[in-house]
Amino acid sequence: MEPVSAKAVWQLWSAVRERGPLVQCITNYVAMDISANVLLAAGASPAMAHALDEVEDFVGISSALLVNMGTLSADWVAAMKLAAGRAAAKGTPWVLDPVGCGATPYRTAACLAMLRLRPAVVRGNASEILALAGAAGNVKGVDSTASSHEALDAAKAVAKANGCVVAVSGATDLITDGERVIGVSNGVELLTLITAAGCSVTALIGAFLAVAPEGAVMEATAAALAVFGLAGEKGLAAAPRKGPGSLRVGLLDYLHLMGEGDVLSGVNVRELEA
Numbered sequence: 001m002e003p004v005s006a007k008a009v010w011q012l013w014s015a016v017r018e019r020g021p022l023v024q025c026i027t028n029y030v031a032m033d034i035s036a037n038v039l040l041a042a043g044a045s046p047a048m049a050h051a052l053d054e055v056e057d058f059v060g061i062s063s064a065l066l067v068n069m070g071t072l073s074a075d076w077v078a079a080m081k082l083a084a085g086r087a088a089a090k091g092t093p094w095v096l097d098p099v100g101c102g103a104t105p106y107r108t109a110a111c112l113a114m115l116r117l118r119p120a121v122v123r124g125n126a127s128e129i130l131a132l133a134g135a136a137g138n139v140k141g142v143d144s145t146a147s148s149h150e151a152l153d154a155a156k157a158v159a160k161a162n163g164c165v166v167a168v169s170g171a172t173d174l175i176t177d178g179e180r181v182i183g184v185s186n187g188v189e190l191l192t193l194i195t196a197a198g199c200s201v202t203a204l205i206g207a208f209l210a211v212a213p214e215g216a217v218m219e220a221t222a223a224a225l226a227v228f229g230l231a232g233e234k235g236l237a238a239a240p241r242k243g244p245g246s247l248r249v250g251l252l253d254y255l256h257l258m259g260e261g262d263v264l265s266g267v268n269v270r271e272l273e274a
């Protein structure tokens with residue numbers, strides 16, 4: 001597989017569609033529906049499971065785990081920690097979405113505690129990644145007030161300190177391991193008006209991690225963001241009223257309908273820093 005190219009994106013997505021990996025999602029109430037639908041449309045198999053009594057067993061049968069901090073409470077955080085611990089012990093890749101990190105001290109502390117459990121990937125908006133790196137005052141609830149480029153240094157610092165890949169979403173998604181940076185310029189701004197668009201692309205990253213060859217964590221993360229963004233572009237072009245409601249429908253449709261030609265001609269991924 002080439003390091004980062006449209007062909008590599010297609011190869012990874014084909015593997016998702018062929019293998020249909022089971023992605024266990026501990027995610028928020030807002031995101032459950034769209035995340036499950038995004039995973040299904042893209043060819044993966046979602047299961048939302050967060051009960052303290054079953055999370056570890058569920059990790060045992062899953063190919064990837066998503067931990068999303070969107071509607072957290074003490075019970076949920078306990079379940080997230082158990083699940084992440086089991087994933088680490090089993091070698092199952094897991095991805096963290098630090099929704100609203102920085103909004104309250106409780107949320108920030110919970111996100112930092114999860115980060116210490118070594119996710120393979122963290123995907124957040126710029127404000128969330130800035131807050132994870134210790135910068136204060138950038139968040140507006142779960143929405144970003146900064147651009148992805150403003151959070152690149154923070155993303156590199158979080159990646160280096162925690163031995164993970166960090167993806168900052170935005171007009172250009174930036175994916176870094178602390179040294180390399182891949183940029184993905186697919187997507188449309190209207191995606192920010194679909195609640196849990198970010199949450200669902202993080203779930204999709206889980207599906208791509210499940211099929212990624214050893215050492216291709218950055219490529220798999222970039223591929224998921226590119227495929228999701230491209231489906232957004234095509235979904236908007238086909239949307240009857242060009243609003244968030246019909247974009248949401250179009251996004252799901254194109255995650256199902258797109259093929260090799262769409263990916264090879266449409267994805268915009270490139271190495272920004274080697």
Ligand SMILES: Nc1ncnc2c1ncn2[C@@H]1O[C@H](COP(=O)(O)OP(=O)(O)O)[C@@H](O)[C@H]1O
Nearest residue numbers: 125169170171187188189191192197198199201
């Ligand atoms: N200005 C933009 N232009 C194009 N795509 C965008 C833009 N902002 C966000 N996106 C895309 O929307 C999706 C959700 O990202 P974002 O809104 O940053 O996350 P969150 O929902 O967690 O705040 C991502 O796929 C991202 O690439």
Ligand SMILES: Cc1ncsc1CCOP(=O)(O)O
Nearest residue numbers: 028030070142196197198199
């Ligand atoms: C609105 C909201 N409130 C708690 S979680 C959530 C969903 C946030 O989703 P995203 O970060 O993908 O926009």
Ligand SMILES: [Mg+2]
Nearest residue numbers: 099125198199
């Ligand atoms: Mg988010």
